[in-house]
Ligand SMILES: Nc1ncnc2c1ncn2[C@@H]1O[C@H](COP(=O)(O)OP(=O)(O)OP(=O)(O)O)[C@@H](O)[C@H]1O
């Protein structure tokens with residue numbers, strides 16, 4: 001009997017016990033669906049994370065600079081050095097570039113919170129004192145005008161993010177060139193940024209920010225201080241070495257600071273590894289449900305073999321070989337789990353689609369979970385169908401016919 | 406030329422718990438090509454056991470069985486399957502049709518296991534069903550047919566592979582006398598027109614008398630074996 005005929009036979013047999021077949025396939029459906037949903041959900045999440053860094057690249061590092069609190073208060077010299085340590089100046093921050101040849105550009109920034117008013121209306125947002133390098137590193141694109149620059153010295157110019165722009169538009173048709181008050185000073189809007197894709201590397205929402213020249217920031221507030229520096233690095237920079245170089249540089253030139261480093265590559269790596277752990281864990285749960293589904297298939301097939309002893313006897317009597325009988329039951333099990341698998345893949349994709357919608361992710365169909373779903377469901381069928389089929393093939397013609405004679 | 410079937414000192418023992426039952430008790434038997442044999446005897450005498458042994462559905466406990474001069478004890482299960490498929494056809498009292506398949510599919514089963522393709526198998530199944538006046542029922546499943554119709558389908562299945570020997574175990578046991586006669590006529594025609602060897606177990610002495618040879622079994626032994634010629638003499 002050829003394979004095609006075996007499949008037709010399997011369909012006929014399964015079709016004649018529809019309800020039971022469907023219930024048996026249900027276990028596989030649930031198992032496959034969870035494997036597919038979990039793995040494709042995990043992939044969507046990783047993709048989402050990757051996507052954030054794709055625009056900026058992963059050759060970024062941020063340093064948070066704090067004045068070290070004196071750990072040893074008994075030592076007076078140490079105490080005095082801590083209290084006298086001055087904040088990092090703009091020039092010092094820019095000179096940091098000499099710390100390592102791996103640093104290609106530097107963007108120090110100052111963040112401030114000051115009341116802002118536009119034509120008498122309160123506007124909420126972060127004020128960032130920056131240089132033109134930030135635009136370059138963060139890939140900020142202008143919708144109109146230009147970005148602030150070191151060349152602006154301490155002029156009262158500012159650039160607004162897209163969300164601020166939308167807010168200002170409520171009060172004025174064209175905010176460009178208009179004036180906005182920050183604290184007690186009046187600033188002229190010289191540029192508007194296009195929408196910027198949120199990135200977990202920088203915590204501030206740049207769309208909701210007002211950018212002023214870094215030197216002007218010192219004038220707005222006496223609390224203005226450079227706490228953050230963003231560095232752009234050469235591709236493939238050794239992060240550990242770089243951190244050491246920078247720490248050494250600070251110890252020699254600007255002592256008394258504690259540094260906190262964060263690199264995009266590390267963030268991404270930890271996101272990916274978390275994601276992999278999650279995927280593996282969820283895949284494991286899916287595997288357990290498949291196992292349960294597989295046992296369901298085995299159970300149904302064992303019942304089927306017991307019920308169909310007469311059929312086995314008839315087939316043997318008219319010339320079926322042992323392997324024909326074995327194939328018959330094995331193929332039934334595989335067909336059963338394959339249908340469960342198809343339904344499971346579809347269901348799993350639907351679930352991952354729902355997850356994507358719920359999380360606000362971009363939905364995509366990856367081929368690996370689909371392929372895996374099919375392969376795994378068919379393998380489950382083969383694995384759990386094997387024993388019942390083997391058992392059926394061991395029966396002798398007369399044993400199976402006698403029972404009903 | 407060697408005879409079709411040669412049984413030599415065949416025994417079959419069933420051991421159930423403490424008791425041992427000799428269902429075939431040192432049987433010697435020769436059946437030639439183109440014979441019409443009836444096996445008769447009381448219930449439990451061992452007729453079915455003998456038929457199953459002859460039909461390679463069961464294995465004897467001891468003794469030798471030569472089929473076309475070849476010892477079948479040496480054959481493995483797959484070779485026995487092939488022999489049943491190529492040389493033998495079966496009809497049983499309970500018909501033994503596959504309940505989930507229609508008449509055509511039941512009939513063509515032996516050809517499918519022989520590797521004949523689906524279309525040719527179907528065509529030959531239709532021819533044989535036609536020969537048994539069963540064309541009308543070709544798409545019917547067993548539960549949609551009467552006993553006599555089911556037995557005709559079973560006979561069609563036994564014949565489709567063009568076997569040398571047709572075995573029948575009380576083929577009319579479940580049928581009324583009119584239908585029985587029709588079915589028996591099919592077997593007699595097989596013997597007379599198609600020159601097949603037909604071996605049939607029956608309770609019915611009238612049927613047995615229609616056969617050219619009658620073997621009587623008692624307690625697993627052949628106690629009487631007469632041919633037509635001898636009977637008439
Ligand atoms: N699997 C078995 N295990 C134990 N004893 C068996 C088995 N099969 C048959 N027998 C016994 O062997 C003997 C012969 O059985 P068999 O079926 O050949 O009789 P039979 O002549 O066909 O009877 P009937 O006319 O009732 O069909 C019986 O006594 C039966 O009980």
Ligand SMILES: [Mg+2]
Pocket residue numbers: 452453454574
């Ligand atoms: Mg019997």
